[in-house]
Amino acid sequence: MSSGNLTADRRFAYALLLRRDGDAVAAAEVLSQTLELVPNWPEGRFALAETLAEAERKYDAIPAYEAYLKLDPADSMGAAVKLALLTKTTPDTLPEAYLRRLFDEYAPRFEKALIEKLKYRAPQIIRAAVDKARPEGTFARAFDLGCGTGLAGAVLRDRAHWLGGVDLSAAMIKGAEAKKIYDQLTVGDMMAALDDLDANCDLIVAADVLTYVGDLAGGFAAVRQHLAPGGLFAFTVQRHDGDGFALGAEHRFRHSLAYVEGLAARTGFDVLLLEDAVSRQEKGVDVPGLVGVLRGARA
Ligand SMILES: C[S@@+](CC[C@H](N)C(=O)[O-])C[C@H]1O[C@@H](n2cnc3c(N)ncnc32)[C@H](O)[C@@H]1O
Incomplete structure (x- = not known):
């Protein structure tokens, strides 16, 4: 997964390490800095939203998922599901692009x-x-x-x-x-x-x-x-x-x-x-x- 910017990729990798080690708050900070370099990178936006949700910053995670959805309206990462769970609403279905990606990877x-x-x-x-x-x-x-x-x-x-x-x-x-x-x-x-x-x-x-x-x-x-x-x-x-x-x-x-x-x-x-x-x-x-x-x- 590359953003196309080497510095951003390095920051992103560091954020993933922080997240893996359980420091979601610091990871979210590094991801925000990463996105200053590559604001239109969908995977980066999604990772920021996920990390904010993990850090229990629900009210920051919601707009972050929405920002990702603007960049990838087909929603291959499944942001709509995350939003539904965070806002305790029930969607009628799951996005096709998300299911396809999920099962292509799972196959x-x-x-x-x-x-x-x-x-x-x-x-x-x-x-x-x-x-x-x-x-x-x-x-x-x-x-x-x-x-x-x-x-x-x-x-x-x-x-x-x-x-x-x-x-x-x-x-x-x-x-x-x-x-x-x-x-x-x-x-x-x-x-x-x-x-x-x-x-x-x-x-x-x-x-x-x-x-x-x-x-x-x-x-x-x-x-x-x-x-x-x-x-x-x-x-x-x-x-x-x-x-x-x-x-x-x-x-x-x-x-x-x-x-x-x-x-x-x-x-x-x-x-x-x-x-x-x-x-x-x-x-x-x-x-x-x-x-x-x-x-x-x-x-
Ligand atoms: C848990 S698997 C079950 C597969 C199979 N029926 C079995 O019993 O092993 C669910 C499958 O449903 C497919 N699927 C989900 N929504 C679908 C849809 N709207 N149209 C076609 N396939 C869909 C997924 O891609 C996935 O392969």
């Missing part, structure tokens, strides 16, 4: 980290739920939203005649391609990919993906529209015990059971199954979640 160690450290099992939970809702038969067309490296595809492959997948992150899609189990893979946003489908699907899955979307209304409506008659929508979410949905400190959304139920009814789904399921851990502790299987209601 090489994704499966190892998820399966070994976080005991990830959303794909297996979804498979069991689908088997329960429809024990037999092959789905003619199945589509995997936010397919990542293909963990859910691998678990569902034998129940699908045709299997497609989409993910925002090109690096994650590379992992999915290597598995050679998908008939079609697309890099892009899941809503756009649904609109681009040649034909409707009779199974659409979202394994640990809706946690990156707060307001699920648009997503549920899009899935409903692209399901063939009688088709199933199977997904996991993290459970929120309050009303509606909330954003957690780990930058993942949680959704309440009532919210998911209400939305399913409003967007024309019958709930076949909606129950507690733990699909991952966080710091060794089970994260409460839900698994759902919805069926397009008859008109």
Whole structure:
């Protein structure tokens, strides 16, 4: 990460050392001096905002994140999430550029980290739920939203005649391609990919993906529209015990059971199954979640 100015880069490196050693106050001071040399350097602005937040200078951190956002409106570093957490507001979704960068960086160690450290099992939970809702038969067309490296595809492959997948992150899609189990893979946003489908699907899955979307209304409506008659929508979410949905400190959304139920009814789904399921851990502790299987209601 270079600012293009050697002196600024040296100051920046010194600030990072101070921050690493726990002196966020001094680090913020050095970063402010750095930015006098390179005022329009987005990464430097973001680092200053992060350091001010760490130093518990919330009211300085907020304008610092806003200054970064002016330089990088696509928000690849995720300032909007930080602002939402600092101001205790809940955004409707997370910026695409931020998610893409996050998962592009995460991709090489994704499966190892998820399966070994976080005991990830959303794909297996979804498979069991689908088997329960429809024990037999092959789905003619199945589509995997936010397919990542293909963990859910691998678990569902034998129940699908045709299997497609989409993910925002090109690096994650590379992992999915290597598995050679998908008939079609697309890099892009899941809503756009649904609109681009040649034909409707009779199974659409979202394994640990809706946690990156707060307001699920648009997503549920899009899935409903692209399901063939009688088709199933199977997904996991993290459970929120309050009303509606909330954003957690780990930058993942949680959704309440009532919210998911209400939305399913409003967007024309019958709930076949909606129950507690733990699909991952966080710091060794089970994260409460839900698994759902919805069926397009008859008109
Ligand atoms: C935690 S991973 C889960 C991957 C996969 N479903 C699995 O079970 O291993 C979440 C994935 O969702 C993708 N994602 C998040 N929001 C998305 C969106 N709006 N459109 C497409 N992919 C998205 C991310 O890039 C990431 O690969």
